[in-house]
Amino acid sequence: MELSATEAGAGDPVLLLHGLFGSAGNWGAIGKRLAAGHRVIAADLRNHGASPHAAAMDYPAMAADVAETLAARGAMPAAVLGHSMGGKVAMALALARPGLVTRLVVADIAPVAYPPSLRGYVEAMQALPLRAGLTRREADAALVAAVPEPGIRGFLLQNLRFGQDPPEWRLGLAEIAAAMPVIEGFPEFGTPYPGPTLVLAGERSRYIRPEHHARIRALFPDARFATVPGAGHWVHSENPEGFLALIEPFLAGG
Numbered sequence: 001m002e003l004s005a006t007e008a009g010a011g012d013p014v015l016l017l018h019g020l021f022g023s024a025g026n027w028g029a030i031g032k033r034l035a036a037g038h039r040v041i042a043a044d045l046r047n048h049g050a051s052p053h054a055a056a057m058d059y060p061a062m063a064a065d066v067a068e069t070l071a072a073r074g075a076m077p078a079a080v081l082g083h084s085m086g087g088k089v090a091m092a093l094a095l096a097r098p099g100l101v102t103r104l105v106v107a108d109i110a111p112v113a114y115p116p117s118l119r120g121y122v123e124a125m126q127a128l129p130l131r132a133g134l135t136r137r138e139a140d141a142a143l144v145a146a147v148p149e150p151g152i153r154g155f156l157l158q159n160l161r162f163g164q165d166p167p168e169w170r171l172g173l174a175e176i177a178a179a180m181p182v183i184e185g186f187p188e189f190g191t192p193y194p195g196p197t198l199v200l201a202g203e204r205s206r207y208i209r210p211e212h213h214a215r216i217r218a219l220f221p222d223a224r225f226a227t228v229p230g231a232g233h234w235v236h237s238e239n240p241e242g243f244l245a246l247i248e249p250f251l252a253g254g
Contacts, residue, residue: 003069004050005043009035012102013075014251015066016042019084019109020118020183021156021171023049026083030236033244038251041078043069045089047172054172057179059092059187066093067100079251081105083236084207088186094197095189095219104197104220105247108205108235110212111219113185120146122177125156125169132166139167189219197223198250202231202238 006024014034016027024042031040044051046065054061066089070076077100082090087109094101124146128139139160140153147153159171176183197220201208208225216223226246231238 001046001052001054001065001068002072003043003045003065005041005069005073006031007039007041007073008032009038009040011038013070013078014038014040015070015075015078015080015090016040017045017066017080017082017086017089018042018048019086020176021048021121021159022083022086023158025049025158027236029240030244033240034248034251038079039075041070041073041075045086047175049170053175055175055178057175058182059088060096062089063093063096066090067097070100076100077102079103079105081107081247081251082109083107084109084233085183091193091219092187092189094193094195095191098191098193098195101193101195103251104193104195105250106197106199107243108200108202108207108233110208110216111186112212112215114207116180116184118184119177119180121152121156122173122180125159125171126173126177128160130166130168134162134167136160136162192219192221194222196250198247199223199225200235200243200246201225201227202233202235203227203229204232205235207233 018026024044027042031042034040047053080090080101087106094104143153160167228235228242236243
């Protein structure tokens with residue numbers, strides 16, 4: 001499917017891909033900064049944001065969405081930057097269609113299977129009673145038991161349309177819930193991606209571990225590794241300047 005996306009700037013194209021439960025809007029400040037020297041395209045992945053919903057959420061299908069979107073916008077090839085689930089989509093695109101990806105940035109995710117730690121978020125969101133008159137404060141309180149971190153609750157509730165009465169989720173929650181085992185994993189690919197690859201880890205994150213490096217290098221032999229200081233998993237929002245200081249020279253060819 002062709003994905004909903006926003007564009008800014010001019011120059012060589014850079015595609016930004018958000019993580020699970022996110023949207024193109026998550027890249028606001030980063031996209032604005034990169035647009036000073038690039039044509040920046042921020043896409044909503046399927047079942048997220050304003051993009052269509054579909055049952056399949058395997059990485060080859062989501063990578064094919066990205067390829068179709070780049071083709072429709074005349075933006076091939078492009079540098080591709082993905083965070084978390086979006087990083088897995090970016091890796092899948094580079095491995096399946098290497099000619100479409102000039103440079104690859106993978107933010108705080110590895111091409112491995114992860115434990116089902118986020119399924120509780122999906123279950124809590126599905127269990128939220130979407131009644132008429134529901135307020136954001138009430139919705140936030142209903143998620144506290146499953147999602148104790150206020151910042152994460154706020155992030156999840158960005159997907160709830162309070163302008164509707166009753167509110168409704170813009171996410172394809174049923175599709176995401178059914179696909180969580182696939183989202184947590186990563187498929188096998190036969191041929192490595194030969195292009196330049198930057199793998200960024202948050203200093204306080206456990207998503208990329210030393211034992212993952214061999215797997216990453218097997219699939220991305222031209223990979224280099226860097227750490228975003230003081231950041232957890234949300235590397236681009238927790239330390240945007242540190243994140244930009246690493247990706248801007250890389251996207252410029254450094």
